[in-house]
Amino acid sequence: MELDDALTRIRSGPQGPTVGAFFDFDGTIVHGFSGVPFFRHFVRAGRLTAREVAATMMSGIRGGKTEADFARFIDLALAGWRGYTEAELDAIGSRLFEKRIAGHLYPEAWQLIRAHERAGHTLAIASSATRFQIEPTARAIGIQRVLCTQLEVEDGVLTGRVTDRPMWRSGKAMAVKDYAAESGLDLASSYAYSNGGEDVGFLALVGTPTAVNPDRVLSGAAAENNWPILRFKPRGNTGPIRAARTVGFFAGFAGGVAAAAAGGVKTRDHIRTRDKILANTGDYPLKLAGIDVSISGAHNAVEPRPAVFIFNHQSELDMFVLAKVLRGGFTGISKKEVATNPVFGPLFRYMGATFIDRQNTEKAKAALLPVVETLKGGLSIVISPEGTRSLTPTLGPFKKGAFHIAIQAGVPLIPIVIRNAGEMLWRNGTALRSGTVDVAVLDPIDVTGWDPDDLNENVDTVRQLFVDTLANWPAK
Structure with missing residues (x-):
């Protein structure tokens, strides 16, 4: 069966x-x-x-x-x-x-x-x-x-x-x-x-x-x-094939960033370089790891822009999958610990990411204020309303930060539902599995008229869209 x-x-x-x-x-x-x-x-x-x-x-x-x-x-x-x-x-x-x-x-x-x-x-x-x-x-x-x-x-x-x-x-x-x-x-x-x-x-x-x-x-x-x-697929220990895929993934990431950076030195065009880094980040590592991305609703990733793209967070792979789907024209919001990472910290700063302290609500709110100006300047934002990666495919509760940002900037929310990135690399995993990550980019949500002081019902409705999509996956 x-x-x-x-x-x-x-x-x-x-x-x-x-x-x-x-x-x-x-x-x-x-x-x-x-x-x-x-x-x-x-x-x-x-x-x-x-x-x-x-x-x-x-x-x-x-x-x-x-x-x-x-x-x-x-x-x-x-x-x-x-x-x-x-x-x-x-x-x-x-x-x-x-x-x-x-x-x-x-x-x-x-x-x-x-x-x-x-x-x-x-x-x-x-x-x-x-x-x-x-x-x-x-x-x-x-x-x-x-x-x-x-x-x-x-x-x-x-x-x-x-x-x-x-x-x-x-x-x-x-x-x-x-x-x-x-x-x-x-x-x-x-x-x-x-x-x-x-x-x-x-x-x-x-x-x-x-x-x-x-x-x-x-x-x-x-x-x-x-x-x-x-018959379920094994979830056992790392073998030589998975180890090789993981090495290929990081080699592809380094090579993709280096190739884009080299081109940027010649053109001195920051925006084109940033977008090329994003495109390469979505292409090279996943290909070398044997991971494909199947996208439903791909047209919603193209327009309207700028937008606040919200996604469910299961895996470190999510950032690479998002780069594959969106290609360019966006930046992200990340936890402050990433800023000190010797690899991702400098790269995220170059890409214009905002780092927030999840343990300090007031500092987090203050850090998000410039994001509104980023959106008004034409650059989209990706953010996970869950705030952290899930240990299982179960969707966590949504925080309201992304919704406030969209309202203040006057841009739409666009849900990106990632079905199974955790199968390829779970939250605490270190070795990749090959396979296909399924992604559904849902229709834009107009936040005009939403009351920022009374968002509970709106947030619950959007979260339910994720739940329903995961339960009844749309045709490509």
Whole structure:
């Protein structure tokens, strides 16, 4: 089954909160095993002995065929958790999510989750992992209900043991069945997704089961039961090909800037040089990294100008994608930390960028005042209303700065929706993936008549345009 078919199936199927959508976690929502970053943390912190490390690794290598085998494995794996408070593990889980686990989120799973959300389905994660592994991701992707293995706590401190049977195999199936009964869910109309053979019973509970990147056991069960199979692209570690693409990307960036600068020395035309740098920045690095850009509504990037172009921010790639789309005639607004970057700082200053202190609202407002004059002088501005890059494809809340700028300058707002730059390079990533970044440049928005003292409804409406576009991508 293709992802588009799965999304269509959700849209055309039963709607409403009595329909459940249950997702396994490791291997289904995120690539790999979320316990690994925790295991590494506890090893580095000296919370696991050499004997415990060896025993846990051997148990994992041998695998578990029975629930007793899995119970022994989880007892070994949780040894390093002993002695931590819940607050400490919450903090560790949030930090590991930001640094590691968020980069392993399957974009395809995120799309399925959003489709179920739009259908009004009741979303839940059902996993043998702990809440400390799951909850940061669940919050980021908008899933409120987590069914997971519960850990024993005494006097506010974890003992390293589970409170009941782990949420594995029949334990997971029973927990899902109980939750469905408590919540009034119709399992016959519900959906479930998993990658592991231990979840055959879990998948069999619902009317619409789907195997995701299935292992050998689940592949056999899917074939036997005529269950559809979805294949997600791996989100694993950097390999030599990705490393080479990344080197090519930075070489293309340096070469493109150098070529434009050399031409500028001859012509002494600052505006032409600036625009050539932007055009080259959008062409050379992406091409050498194997990244294409597919643009819908390209005519809106050409006119009207000047304008305030607003975009959703997922990746360091966004600035290069914007250069590819807009070509020239614009500058940007960036966080003040970029000003001290030895590579991007001088370049951004040459391009006329404005640097703002996101931690100081008054200073940020003052820094934005000259931007209005920049627009009145004919140069467009690009700015992200989110203010920072998202860890997941989920759209963050919008700030009002871009809207005030457009009103004061008397220019239109033009939304640029970037669908998947984070798939090529997520927020904390260092190595690029090849692929196609989809961009939709929406129609200009006339801000004439907007009240700068009462913008909440306008901001919410514009943000919803981004949400709707991401949900229903326009034809090119």
